[in-house]
Amino acid sequence: MDLKTSLPLTSRTAKLERTVIDVKGVQIGGPEPVFMAGPCSIESLSQMREVAHAVKGHAHILRGGAFKPRTSPYSFQGLAEEGLEMLQAVGEEVGLPTVSEVMSPEDVDLVARYVDMLQIGARNMQNYALLRKVGTLRKPVLLKRGIAATIEEWLLSAEYIMSEGNPNVVLCERGIRTFEPLTRNTLDISAVPMVHHLSHLPVVVDPSHAAGAWNLVEPLALAAIAAGADGLMVEVHPHPEAALSDGPQSLLPERYCQLVESARELCTLIVRRQTHA
Amino acid sequence: MDLKTSLPLTSRTAKLERTVIDVKGVQIGGPEPVFMAGPCSIESLSQMREVAHAVKGHAHILRGGAFKPRTSPYSFQGLAEEGLEMLQAVGEEVGLPTVSEVMSPEDVDLVARYVDMLQIGARNMQNYALLRKVGTLRKPVLLKRGIAATIEEWLLSAEYIMSEGNPNVVLCERGIRTFEPLTRNTLDISAVPMVHHLSHLPVVVDPSHAAGAWNLVEPLALAAIAAGADGLMVEVHPHPEAALSDGPQSLLPERYCQLVESARELCTLIVRRQTHA
């Protein structure tokens, strides 16, 4: 763990107290964990409304993808601006701030007009032009860890954003690529305490992409809370079997709400340190 | 997750209800998680006694290594039979059953005379002669996952033991090898619910070897309990800075006891399923 000493030297934005990021009134990195929920892809207004109303009492932030990074150019690519309009409308209807992915520097201003938090996906963790561009705004950024990024590389990607002037970065662990074929990715649960050890930034966990299967989401989510995560991002779909992307790893709204109940109970036991060790 | 259907076909020992393994009265796989603690290496009688008395109220099983698998032939190789005598004497003194590693078929009978549970280490997970040999006994076996073993390979190694007639196998997740250099290994927390999904066998977690650093042990241990692990195996040393092996990842006895207190509180919230999903 030689980073303990070396990172403060490379980071020009190091500080001792934990940073709390405000997303339209929701505090990420404070005493309470934050829950973000919604479908992988925004598919229609009725789908978004159904999810949003089902989760609104159990979520702080509404998620939904409008620009979708897909391995194949022939897969569904998302509804783009039309999707963002739906997300914004539904967010206002249920009174939740919103988060959505942006994939290209050219789209940053567009996406930023519609959502309260910008997500940088795993494939773009080292898309430096994109990182610099979101760094010129003050809007909070959710920076997912790359599928094969070391924790050091991930923190240095956060530096790209912060060094441009935007200090509002939330890290998101979502699983790394290993040899194990039974899970879509391997959730690196150690990344949660390690980030708290090395950095002042909050770190949340996305158990859905790590697992790739809905029945692993709950145990991984509870593990993340127990390890000290500052929040969860969970894929929820009212009809997973009909989802245009990531159906197998999406929770039904009622299971998601039960999960949040369990996570909240767990939190009463986990004392989350407010300075990084 | 095609194993759901395929493993019952390959396993001749499949069953629906969860298996509970009895180690001299300690139940592994039952409603309460089991805590195993002790030093990496047995170094002296006084060291073992110091650890054992410090943890006895917070542990169910006492661990200590007498035969040590070391990467280099020039590293400390363990006290062998002399160490086993110390472990047995101290176990009896504090009233705890014991577990210790066996590395070779030739040593199985020797180790089995002294301890209550035989440990197969990660390097030997596919040492089939050793697996077959411990399969001929009825003594419980703790089977660690190989550093690069898939979950399927791990379960098939358990089959080697069970197919020889010994059904008393407890699996132990201890981290897998990935590209991340900050942790010694990457704890595959998903393995806990996946094993419960695919197998009737109990699975415990060793956070010490996964982390490689004492300050990650507590969050990883709590994560394991939250994910449904049937127990923990934790390295504890009264003087980590003087340990002959694995000092940096060893907890002081008082921190270990606090960890167990936290884990027990957590358990009151985690409903552990008694059939595998």
Add this chain to the structure above:
Amino acid sequence: MDLKTSLPLTSRTAKLERTVIDVKGVQIGGPEPVFMAGPCSIESLSQMREVAHAVKGHAHILRGGAFKPRTSPYSFQGLAEEGLEMLQAVGEEVGLPTVSEVMSPEDVDLVARYVDMLQIGARNMQNYALLRKVGTLRKPVLLKRGIAATIEEWLLSAEYIMSEGNPNVVLCERGIRTFEPLTRNTLDISAVPMVHHLSHLPVVVDPSHAAGAWNLVEPLALAAIAAGADGLMVEVHPHPEAALSDGPQSLLPERYCQLVESARELCTLIVRRQTHA
């Protein structure tokens, strides 16, 4: 190897004969392997001239980085357009076509004005906006494999370029991330015959980034040629100890020229198939 049948289904640009890509008269994918050489970063006009004159008899294409993707925002980021001017001038002076990396859709037109081939780096292999943008041109593209990309994902990234109308894609294997710490990356030599098996596109090898150390470059380069690679891209610097990036893996010009001599001899023995198996 189920891709044999599935990729032609997903690829709308499949064909049976091998594709030969023309870079200003240099044929990549034909009977002779193509050698690309130059420094990691363009540092000055004199540096570029020194390298170019030293390698011109042993290289078909001159490389040099002007936009540098660096893990840390505080590392040297390249000379940008100033560097491209140097590369273009020196390329014309020695009569070699040029290749340089482009990192952002916004820079594509700029870079395309100066160079004969656009390089997409490993970090940007799934930067889909960038892939689509270079797909709208007809200029040849060198697509490096992502550090943790499967061969299937790599071929599907090539599809992003081709499906926009640009068929001139050359693949470049440059090492993948594994647990082995002694090499910077692990050269996946199997990727060469596997790409030839699955795709009609040419594939070249970059032994410099895979090795991370100059003294491994020659054996890896010869191995690549023996495995059937359609060319090599090698980092060459006249003063590696003073290089602003990647000095330790850069060859001195004279060693590079010896390497090309050896590779050419080797080629006389390797019959490179002109249809993909």
Add this chain to the structure above:
Amino acid sequence: MDLKTSLPLTSRTAKLERTVIDVKGVQIGGPEPVFMAGPCSIESLSQMREVAHAVKGHAHILRGGAFKPRTSPYSFQGLAEEGLEMLQAVGEEVGLPTVSEVMSPEDVDLVARYVDMLQIGARNMQNYALLRKVGTLRKPVLLKRGIAATIEEWLLSAEYIMSEGNPNVVLCERGIRTFEPLTRNTLDISAVPMVHHLSHLPVVVDPSHAAGAWNLVEPLALAAIAAGADGLMVEVHPHPEAALSDGPQSLLPERYCQLVESARELCTLIVRRQTHA
């Protein structure tokens, strides 16, 4: 590459000149590469005779497995001593020395009575009791690299053998476990020059297990020779479709013989250094 200095400190058997190992008159590590061929499993006397007669003019050593390490206890486990008798008889008939795997310390003396070289398989690379046992003999040992072993760990396993008094160790690279699913393993071709850099021991390559598919074997084999390997071990079966193990990666004898012809031509161009760099 910090091992350059550190390994000579940990190795008590370091030396400057390359070691040449003699297997009943065959020199491994000398100026000519050595070819070992035969079926994965010894299945019958007629199968062994068919292979042996077909390859005898193109092989220096005959291989065949009698004790087979199989992931599942319900797979074919090999013919054991009966198989060794067949191997010995056929080896004498065609005038080739033999190599076969030994999996347990208890079997070492038995296997050593029948074969000229003992193979330690990838799963047993850190089976220290087995390493020590073969270290007490003088018979040559072929030590395969573990599926997730670092090069340093592999060399230290060789130390286990040598430190017991047996200096006759040949290393065998056979692919490591990575995330890439299209190949069975990823051949780490860099291991060849790296071993030559760090150690005085010969290193051969097994392209069959790395590839997992016969049509990749030839390009990988030629790559290995070009990278400086001291030999090849190739699986050959007269009827791969009927093989009891590893059929898909086995070459037909005639293809194997063509491969050796190509490899020998290649060797005339590769100058193999006789001191380690």
